[in-house]
Amino acid sequence: MPRITVTVDGITYEEEVEPRLLLVHLLRERLGKTGTPVGCDTSNCGACTVMLDGKSVKSCSVLAVQADGGDVVTIEGLGAAGEMHPMQRAFHEEHALQCGYCTPGMVMAAIDLLREDPEPSEETIRQGLEGNLCRCTGYCNIVRAVRKGAQEMGQAVSTP
């Protein structure tokens, strides 16, 4: 069985994995990172979005063996010392969720779209989130939350 080394939320793991094991199942079932849910399982819904080497990916569509040597950040790796990440807090404050199933992926995709555009327009946010489905909110509060999260992240960076 292939042996892989992968860093998840700052901790390096060595695991023996079957080739058919998906990254999302490595995260949830081996490493206990159940903050990342499985939604559609076929790359449509985006609920399982994580960062792999700094870019958003749908972890149901990456084999664990493909992530060998990679650096993964999940929703559980965002906050520091018991504090929520500004984007998580913005989702909470703007009521950008109802059932919450899409939220981990939504937050990861939101942070990813800010890499290129730290002050995104509504249009940019909607395009950046086009791979993430929410069946509860109608997206309006999500878009508002991403703008607020972006502002607070900008301030977090600029404030010494």
Place this chain on the structure above:
Amino acid sequence: MIPAQFDYERPTSLEQACQALASDEDAKVLAGGQSLLPLLRLRLAYPSKLVDVGRIAELKGVHDRGDHVFIGAMATHDEVLRSPVVRDGCPLVALAAAQVADPAIRHRGTFGGSLAHADPAGDLPAVALALEAVFVAASAQGEREIPAAAFFVDYWESALRQGEILTGVKVPKLGAGWGFHYEKFHRTAQAWAIVGVAAAVRRSNGSIAEARIGLTNMGATPVRARATEAALQGVELGDQVRQACEEAAADTSPPADLHAQPDYRRHLARVLTHRAVRTATASP
């Protein structure tokens, strides 16, 4: 977990990859996996072995080669759409790559992978066909080049042989005077095109000197709208363009599926071709 078991190899050179494929007729190439892994999840494919070409340096990157742009098979959609070489040399490729699926999938999915997958509903095959790109394939027997018109054989079937790997695609630079557009019609943000139209149009003194039009999802392979291409030649920009685009669905056999019937696809082809040509002629 993917239901069926398979072996896995991750060669670091093209030569090793060709060997791994040649030795097992049920082996399949794993590029970015954004089409293949969902197929495995849905039990629609049962390869005995996946040959992961993701760590082969020769397959990566985008290169300016003078009269053409060479796009390495493992360049991701995200790399392609941001590449200044692509944007300058073959902007239609960048326009279409930006419309493939969604950002997370574009981070993993590859240019070569989606062409070798040969899905007529994919956005890039019609673009490669319209631009008359040339596909470069390698095997233990050496390298060969396949013109786009001969590469797409049938639904999900390309001209690649067992043991052959697509290493990259040569996309000719069309030079000054050409305008481009990719017009895609779909009902949800990251869905496949119900119909898509790739248009490259050369203008000269207020009329169309030459047009090349590739259609997405209008048959078992991407197809050229030859009748419209011919009808557009020499036409002044304006009403006659619309008339020429009425021929866009001629000689096509569009599929019937959950999203659309053939007659509706033919209608879309006409309307979208007109939009694509109009936008291409208006682009700088």
